[in-house]
Amino acid sequence: MSKLDVAAIKADFPIFKRTVRNDHRLVYLDSGATSQKPFQVLDAERNFYETHNAAVHRGAHLLAEEATDAFEHARANIASFIGAQADDLVFTKNATEAINLVSYSFLNATLKSQRGAPLPKGAERFVLAEGDEILVSEMEHHANLVPWQELCEKTGATLRWIGLTEDGRLDLSDTSLFNNRTKIVAVTHQSNLLGTVNDVPAIVKLAETVGALVFLDACQSVPHMPVDVVALGVDFIAWSGHKMLGPLGIGCLWGKSEVLSAMPPFISGGSMIESVSMERTTFAAPPKRFEAGVPMAAQAVGMSAAADYLRALGMDNVAEHEHMLTEAALAGLADIPGLRVIGPENSVDRGSAVSFVLEGLHPHDVGQVMDESGIAVRVGQHCAKPACIRYGVQATTRATFYIYNDLEDVDALVAGIYSAKKFFGV
Amino acid sequence: MSKLDVAAIKADFPIFKRTVRNDHRLVYLDSGATSQKPFQVLDAERNFYETHNAAVHRGAHLLAEEATDAFEHARANIASFIGAQADDLVFTKNATEAINLVSYSFLNATLKSQRGAPLPKGAERFVLAEGDEILVSEMEHHANLVPWQELCEKTGATLRWIGLTEDGRLDLSDTSLFNNRTKIVAVTHQSNLLGTVNDVPAIVKLAETVGALVFLDACQSVPHMPVDVVALGVDFIAWSGHKMLGPLGIGCLWGKSEVLSAMPPFISGGSMIESVSMERTTFAAPPKRFEAGVPMAAQAVGMSAAADYLRALGMDNVAEHEHMLTEAALAGLADIPGLRVIGPENSVDRGSAVSFVLEGLHPHDVGQVMDESGIAVRVGQHCAKPACIRYGVQATTRATFYIYNDLEDVDALVAGIYSAKKFFGV
Amino acid sequence: MKLENMYQEIILDHYKRPHGKGLAEQFDAEVHHVNPTCGDEITLRVSRGADGKIVVSYDNMGCSISQASASIMFDQINNLDFESGEAAVEHLIAMLQRTVEADEDILGDGIALAGVAQYPARVKCALLAWMAWKDAAIQAGADNNESKIFTESNKEQN
Amino acid sequence: MKLENMYQEIILDHYKRPHGKGLAEQFDAEVHHVNPTCGDEITLRVSRGADGKIVVSYDNMGCSISQASASIMFDQINNLDFESGEAAVEHLIAMLQRTVEADEDILGDGIALAGVAQYPARVKCALLAWMAWKDAAIQAGADNNESKIFTESNKEQN
Numbered sequence A, B: 001m002s003k004l005d006v007a008a009i010k011a012d013f014p015i016f017k018r019t020v021r022n023d024h025r026l027v028y029l030d031s032g033a034t035s036q037k038p039f040q041v042l043d044a045e046r047n048f049y050e051t052h053n054a055a056v057h058r059g060a061h062l063l064a065e066e067a068t069d070a071f072e073h074a075r076a077n078i079a080s081f082i083g084a085q086a087d088d089l090v091f092t093k094n095a096t097e098a099i100n101l102v103s104y105s106f107l108n109a110t111l112k113s114q115r116g117a118p119l120p121k122g123a124e125r126f127v128l129a130e131g132d133e134i135l136v137s138e139m140e141h142h143a144n145l146v147p148w149q150e151l152c153e154k155t156g157a158t159l160r161w162i163g164l165t166e167d168g169r170l171d172l173s174d175t176s177l178f179n180n181r182t183k184i185v186a187v188t189h190q191s192n193l194l195g196t197v198n199d200v201p202a203i204v205k206l207a208e209t210v211g212a213l214v215f216l217d218a219c220q221s222v223p224h225m226p227v228d229v230v231a232l233g234v235d236f237i238a239w240s241g242h243k244m245l246g247p248l249g250i251g252c253l254w255g256k257s258e259v260l261s262a263m264p265p266f267i268s269g270g271s272m273i274e275s276v277s278m279e280r281t282t283f284a285a286p287p288k289r290f291e292a293g294v295p296m297a298a299q300a301v302g303m304s305a306a307a308d309y310l311r312a313l314g315m316d317n318v319a320e321h322e323h324m325l326t327e328a329a330l331a332g333l334a335d336i337p338g339l340r341v342i343g344p345e346n347s348v349d350r351g352s353a354v355s356f357v358l359e360g361l362h363p364h365d366v367g368q369v370m371d372e373s374g375i376a377v378r379v380g381q382h383c384a385k386p387a388c389i390r391y392g393v394q395a396t397t398r399a400t401f402y403i404y405n406d407l408e409d410v411d412a413l414v415a416g417i418y419s420a421k422k423f424f425g426v
Numbered sequence C, D: 001m002k003l004e005n006m007y008q009e010i011i012l013d014h015y016k017r018p019h020g021k022g023l024a025e026q027f028d029a030e031v032h033h034v035n036p037t038c039g040d041e042i043t044l045r046v047s048r049g050a051d052g053k054i055v056v057s058y059d060n061m062g063c064s065i066s067q068a069s070a071s072i073m074f075d076q077i078n079n080l081d082f083e084s085g086e087a088a089v090e091h092l093i094a095m096l097q098r099t100v101e102a103d104e105d106i107l108g109d110g111i112a113l114a115g116v117a118q119y120p121a122r123v124k125c126a127l128l129a130w131m132a133w134k135d136a137a138i139q140a141g142a143d144n145n146e147s148k149i150f151t152e153s154n155k156e157q158n
Ligand SMILES: Cc1ncc(COP(=O)(O)O)c(C=O)c1O
Pocket: A270, A292, A293, A294, B032, B033, B094, B095, B096, B097, B141, B143, B144, B188, B190, B191, B192, B217, B219, B220, B240, B251, B383
């Protein structure tokens, strides 16, 4: 049983006041792409603009002080949401930038080291030699794949990947993938396509034996389950605000402090420097070193309010609620003739992203029929084309659940699939 | 005479409803750092979240369609604000990212070309050889200096710079700075420290003779004067939303379409790809190629509303209004004993950023006394340390004016300076 | 129900029994276009006859709209010269942007695609095959005046 | 007026007539700290006597608060051992975070810096010299137990 009061929660989200096509109620099953926002988040952001707006860390007047204070308070609060210290949390525009920040740290450290340019203490961990390896998996979102491909293409490092088992899990049987050339292992915590929750302790253990860094793509975990970076034992995590009830335009990179300190800057400009002359610039300590330019302070304040909202619900309760919906959805889908779930078919170590294909029906067409009755699912490759190829599908239809969904929404999903089949006569 | 009705404008900005220290009215003279936001902008952003929120370019359901439509409409509207086409406008998190996008295009094209990796047609313009030159100026904001220093440090290119005359202008007398090794000339349209408006046609002409690209930092021009990219004849401009009444967390890079098409990607991930496999990825055309991850759609909508707001006032009127305030401020400051303006002392080819130092008084202390009576000025190096060094000052106090300022604010500034002198007995 | 405007019988017929699907062995140019969000793909080949007529063949995967539209494309512009084919593509685009009334003489069964205009996310599906044809025809040198109008956003760039 | 709480007479006196300003020729460690937003700078040198006492000298540029605070720092911790000096630094930090009552025995004229706590943007100014001292002392090997507490955000990293 779920401890969430979905009716009360829904009342906090203005978007559910509108109706969609043909005056249907909105059945929003696309939180895996982006979540809806409660008024508490929107109010926090607006309040920042209406009463404290100023450029943070750039002035000494009252508004600048208040804005800086609000921004840094948000940082501390979001850090505490994942069990971290404020100084180890970097704000980015989205998770994608956060991943690129890490991949470019390797590029920049490598190039600077080749030219004997100054590097922070400990930067050797980020210096790549020809033939060094970057290890990802076949279930990665493009955001956690393409930056590493690009890094390899520019440095001569080799990209390797962990394959997938038939039932949608990482195939960790080939432990030679973890070897002494492996510099970093970058994998997702929870697959946005398959729903699989990966065995992080196992990966950390394998990486530790070869001294590789571990980067965890937490886009689909931080919004949906309790995450404690210390307990996870990884070196980095990244996620976006917009998938956890927060504003668009903000993401986070968390890193162990000694690892962040060892990284040269990525995006450079104002506020990330210590001292600048035409000839030479020295850089601030993290997190500032990685936050060039006027930052998204209002969005940080909004994201912090989102963390408060989720904390008040209890992340255990959120996970339990989604688990309940996932079990119901998997059960409902199992009965549908011609339907194949792409990803684990049971609810063990599994989040609420449920992807499927229907024989004789293209996902785009399925999604269209559902949309016509107000059900918003996502169709396509979900930025995870390699995993689609792995499972021999061109695209899937995907439903994802969140705190404002209930069993009625699951029923709507199942009914929607039957309508689509009927509409197309398959 | 100004054509702006400042009282009516002020009524649109919620922040002026509050008071600051000691219940003083807010005299906001720090728009050069960030501008305040009218309710029209805040409403537009909130309306997006409350009624259309979805991940853009990633779904086929109704909300996704509406969100995509709102986002792309915003792009077209903002592009038209600078006389450009929608497809040539890239959204970034701020101007700083936009500048880095260009500097990293050089880095990435150079590295990919060295390794024979695929590059877009025309990318040779971005390939650097040892000894190639990047030309900036001594008045650049750190955002338009440090990325180029970093690029040089990583590629072996040489950074050169245009010096400054005593009265705060670019010294274009040494034309040998423009030579056939010059790959790009990156200069500011209007200095955020000095207020100087640079002679763009002269720079474009010099650059053209040697075939160099021209990048214009338009952070302090687009918000304050009519800007038409076609008339300017440059290859790129960049600016931020937050300085033109728009939200934090969004900036723009505009580039000529054949130049943008020639650039390899910078930040990579979802939505910027054409096709992905584990082995190889191909990329979308601009602007998408440069917008990896879920973008800041709500902020784009807010920034578009800001463009509408300014367009309704008329950018000519905005410029004229600021000019009037600048003349009054320069006149008032000229009478203050021991005060030295850093930057042009007259109002010819000059924007509304007015920096000054006072004999025997540190800017931090000046700013503090002003703040105590509600006047928000910025103190420090304004992310332009090299220009501070050039003029032999450690820091300055800076007032910047915008549409919600009037002559009373100028009087408050002048009176504030006198109070500071009195307080410290100098 | 609006949905039936898009999924007209005639569209579903083309989808289920596509015309001209299958690649020719001989060709002057081949293109591969994809819709990156949904994964729809088409490989399309053209050869130019001495008379300037362009023969098209294709193979594709995708949703009902993209497949039906490819089938209709084959019916309408196979064996036409570049100008006539391009005119049909432009007419289809205009119809989907609702700036013209659909002309059955030009689009044939394609007029049934008019319902797609209500669903902006699907417009790309309807255009995929036609844009691929245009790209291939240009690559085969069919556009004597080297049309500069053409910029296909999904075209491979790298 | 709150402003006078920060700019007390005693602060302005130190600002106008700073104590101990000027760099010693001999030293075991030198640091250069800056406040990047406002440009305040300090160069600070320490040498360690055989008795463990640390002799400090400095040169600086900056606002009244940062200069007065450097002068007070000189009065209070020049010629102290590391532990006593560090305790003073910690006490100053705590006072500026308003977590302790200021103790004149430890901070001397530094208690007059308490008014700075009202202006968070100025706290850095008040701390600049003291943090530089701590950094220099550690670099000179004065902290036998290699204190891990110390992380100075303005320290040069590259
Ligand atoms: C001239 C100039 N260039 C660049 C920037 C950087 O803009 P942002 O911090 O919004 O990226 C600014 C403002 O901070 C500026 O005034």
